[in-house]
Amino acid sequence: MKYALIPLLPLIAFMINILFGRRYIKDKAHWVSVPAVIGSFILAVSAFMDVKAGNVINIDIYNWIASGSFKVAIGFLIDPLTAVMLIVVTSISSLIFIYSIGYMHGDGGYYRFYAYLSLFVFSMLILVMANNFLLLYFGWEAVGLCSYFLIGFWFHKKSAADAGKKAFIVNRFGDFGFGLGVILIFLTFGSLEYTHVFGHASVIAGKTINFFGYDVGTITLICLLLFCGAVGKSAQLPLHVWLPDAMEGPTPVSALIHAATMVTAGVFMVARCNPLFDLSPVAMNTVAVVGGVTAIFAATIALVQNDIKRVIAYSTISQLGYMFLALGVGAYSAGIFHLYTHAYFKALLFLASGSVIHALHHAGHHDEQNMQKMGGLKKHMPTTYIVFILATLSITGIPLFSGFFSKDEILYRAFLGGGLGKFLWFLAALAALMTAFYSWRLIYLTFHGKFRGSDEHEHHIHESPKVITIPLWLLAFGAVFAGYVGIPPIFYEHGDRIGEFLAPVLGHPLGHGTHAEEIFVIAVSILVALAGWFIAYTMYLKKTELPQKLEARFQPLHKLLFNKYYIDELYSKTLVQPMLRASDKIFLGFFDGRIIEGVVNGVPSFIASFSRGLRRIQTGVFSSYALVMAIGALCIIAAMVFWK
Amino acid sequence: MVPLSWYIMLSAVVFSIGVLGFLMRRNLIMVFLSIELMLNSINISLAAFSHYLQSITGQIMVFLVITVAAAEAAIGLAILMAFYKNNPTIKADEINLLKG
Numbered sequence: 001m002k003y004a005l006i007p008l009l010p011l012i013a014f015m016i017n018i019l020f021g022r023r024y025i026k027d028k029a030h031w032v033s034v035p036a037v038i039g040s041f042i043l044a045v046s047a048f049m050d051v052k053a054g055n056v057i058n059i060d061i062y063n064w065i066a067s068g069s070f071k072v073a074i075g076f077l078i079d080p081l082t083a084v085m086l087i088v089v090t091s092i093s094s095l096i097f098i099y100s101i102g103y104m105h106g107d108g109g110y111y112r113f114y115a116y117l118s119l120f121v122f123s124m125l126i127l128v129m130a131n132n133f134l135l136l137y138f139g140w141e142a143v144g145l146c147s148y149f150l151i152g153f154w155f156h157k158k159s160a161a162d163a164g165k166k167a168f169i170v171n172r173f174g175d176f177g178f179g180l181g182v183i184l185i186f187l188t189f190g191s192l193e194y195t196h197v198f199g200h201a202s203v204i205a206g207k208t209i210n211f212f213g214y215d216v217g218t219i220t221l222i223c224l225l226l227f228c229g230a231v232g233k234s235a236q237l238p239l240h241v242w243l244p245d246a247m248e249g250p251t252p253v254s255a256l257i258h259a260a261t262m263v264t265a266g267v268f269m270v271a272r273c274n275p276l277f278d279l280s281p282v283a284m285n286t287v288a289v290v291g292g293v294t295a296i297f298a299a300t301i302a303l304v305q306n307d308i309k310r311v312i313a314y315s316t317i318s319q320l321g322y323m324f325l326a327l328g329v330g331a332y333s334a335g336i337f338h339l340y341t342h343a344y345f346k347a348l349l350f351l352a353s354g355s356v357i358h359a360l361h362h363a364g365h366h367d368e369q370n371m372q373k374m375g376g377l378k379k380h381m382p383t384t385y386i387v388f389i390l391a392t393l394s395i396t397g398i399p400l401f402s403g404f405f406s407k408d409e410i411l412y413r414a415f416l417g418g419g420l421g422k423f424l425w426f427l428a429a430l431a432a433l434m435t436a437f438y439s440w441r442l443i444y445l446t447f448h449g450k451f452r453g454s455d456e457h458e459h460h461i462h463e464s465p466k467v468i469t470i471p472l473w474l475l476a477f478g479a480v481f482a483g484y485v486g487i488p489p490i491f492y493e494h495g496d497r498i499g500e501f502l503a504p505v506l507g508h509p510l511g512h513g514t515h516a517e518e519i520f521v522i523a524v525s526i527l528v529a530l531a532g533w534f535i536a537y538t539m540y541l542k543k544t545e546l547p548q549k550l551e552a553r554f555q556p557l558h559k560l561l562f563n564k565y566y567i568d569e570l571y572s573k574t575l576v577q578p579m580l581r582a583s584d585k586i587f588l589g590f591f592d593g594r595i596i597e598g599v600v601n602g603v604p605s606f607i608a609s610f611s612r613g614l615r616r617i618q619t620g621v622f623s624s625y626a627l628v629m630a631i632g633a634l635c636i637i638a639a640m641v642f643w644k
Numbered sequence: 645m646v647p648l649s650w651y652i653m654l655s656a657v658v659f660s661i662g663v664l665g666f667l668m669r670r671n672l673i674m675v676f677l678s679i680e681l682m683l684n685s686i687n688i689s690l691a692a693f694s695h696y697l698q699s700i701t702g703q704i705m706v707f708l709v710i711t712v713a714a715a716e717a718a719i720g721l722a723i724l725m726a727f728y729k730n731n732p733t734i735k736a737d738e739i740n741l742l743k744g
Binding site: 616618621 | 663666667668670675736737739740741742743744
């Protein structure tokens with residue numbers, strides 16, 4: 001089965017690089033990893049063609065665990081959903097791998113970087129190709145592990161090491177729920193195979209389970225637990241805090257995490273489990289509400305951030321919110337469609353911002369990620385500027401660019417989703433307005449106006465080398481045209497090709513609106529996109545004094561947003577600090593200090609004092625030994641004489 | 645004719661003197677002498693029984709004991725000499741290197 005090579009090639013690349021990289025391969029590590037991932041991409045395309053021809057591949061390769069009725073195989077399922085994910089993951093990863101040749105050039109851990117990157121891609125491919133929940137869980141955890149390695153790649157920087165830990169620990173919260181969900185699935189269905197579980201889903205609909213004294217629908221509980229994992233991995237409220245900090249990693253890693261290999265896992269998993277979620281309206285509404293609220297919540301934070309990568313990071317959280325919103329209203333294919341278009345323009349945004357950072361860094365600029373210290377880069381970096389514009393047009397949903405098609409689909413589906421749907425649609429439309437605003441704000445601050453650093457630095461800014469700009473162009477192509485596989489039927493009948501392609505797995509979304517409704521939604525989304533653009537244009541290009549005035553006017557609000565609603569501080573106060581204090585007092589002070597150390601030191605000191613007493617017997621004077629011996633002999637004789 | 649019990653009593657008395665000497669004397673030479681005393685008390689009883697039972701075995705045992713005693717005295721005194729070079733004392737209670 002040749003498709004097993006899709007995840008295997010990156011794994012082999014990882015093995016080679018991690019074993020021989022330090023000594024032998026060093027700065028040629030990309031010669032191992034890049035061909036491997038491109039090979040995966042080619043195989044993924046061939047798998048896609050296979051699926052398009054109507055084949056669904058579901059094959060067990062190896063019996064992983066067999067214990068009584070508990071059987072788990074390492075097996076792969078390639079259906080339309082997986083095929084789309086494979087294309088997204090491998091194509092984006094290939095471009096990022098190539099880009100990294102230029103970006104990471106000269107870094108001391110070059111081989112390490114490519115090793116982890118390959119492992120990351122391997123994990124994600126396992127995650128999307130698994131045909132049972134345990135293998136999915138394996139990929140899920142491996143992705144988390146790799147994110148830890150890569151976010152903390154520059155581990156000598158404390159902030160990077162902390163960010164890596166944060167990503168790992170925050171994900172643990174979600175994964176705990178996810179793990180429980182998988183266990184509950186096994187307890188309920190007696191199997192972890194997708195086909196078995198999804199086939200029997202309707203059988204257990206309506207069954208309840210006692211949970212802390214409440215009767216909860218089993219399906220609802222399973223879905224909510226699984227969704228816990230998705231919330232952690234896909235950085236939704238309230239577990240979104242790790243994603244902005246993940247910007248400490250090298251920029252290609254950010255691009256990989258945001259576009260291809262990590263945060264999309266949650267969306268994929270919920271879409272994969274759609275037969276379960278369909279049975280639980282409660283879980284669906286939870287997904288939709290979390291998604292909608294996250295979309296607007298993250299967008300508001302992005303409005304005022306100054307770090308170029310942080311803006312894009314919050315934008316990712318917001319876009320992921322859209323995806324969950326789509327999943328929550330039952331438009332699974334719209335969610336996956338947005339995942340697919342988003343992957344291209346978000347990877348492009350990150351890699352292009354990486355190009356900016358790279359250029360500024362090499363010009364000797366110290367505050368290389370602060371947009372307030374940039375400006376006027378348009379004439380120095382024309383390629384980066386153009387691709388940035390293309391990505392921004394796409395993400396803000398300007399018609400004819402890919403983001404428009406997918407975002408519009410989501411908004412439309414939300415609009416049709418009853419009262420709650422209308423409300424979430426309103427939030428999402430508002431978030432779209434903000435998206436347009438902060439995306440254009442980013443462009444204007446970075447590329448327009450005058451350079452706000454020193455002249456000497458400006459003199460040294462150059463366009464990035466070809467190895468960086470070529471992947472940018474390729475991604476730009478994707479960012480513009482990726483959406484044409486999903487044209488709304490209102491414009492072009494049978495235009496929604498991706499929706500039809502995914503329909504065997506994800507089904508058709510329920511409900512049909514009128515043409516008037518659809519046109520209304522489209523009009524609103526175009527309008528907000530242009531409005532956001534216009535506001536940003538006015539504030540950051542025409543009346544550049546306006547932002548400061550507004551900031552002074554709405555000081556508390558600005559501070560609240562700038563400090564990200566103080567959520568990090570809140571978690572620190574309510575969770576981290578008490579935990580640290582408890583660890584210090586109870587676990588370190590009492591449990592470790594008293595109990596563990598008490599046992600460890602107590603046993604030897606008892607033995608020591610016992611033997612100190614025993615030592616007295618050994619006087620060293622032979623006459624006392626002889627006396628004891630004589631007494632002993634006498635006793636024996638006496639016993640022999642008087643016993644009987 | 646001296647009865648057997650007298651020999652046995654003599655042997656017991658000499659043996660007891662030897663034991664007491666071994667336990668109570670502090671001079672190592674005297675300790676050695678006490679050991680010889682004990683061994684010889686055994687010889688007395690062996691010889692007495694040999695005569696009483698008209699068996700030669702006891703007398704052979706006596707020779708054996710004498711040989712062993714000679715060897716023991718030679719080795720013991722040699723050790724004592726060697727020890728004395730490092731630690732000029734022959735007082736038994738001052739020799740306590742093995743004290744715990």
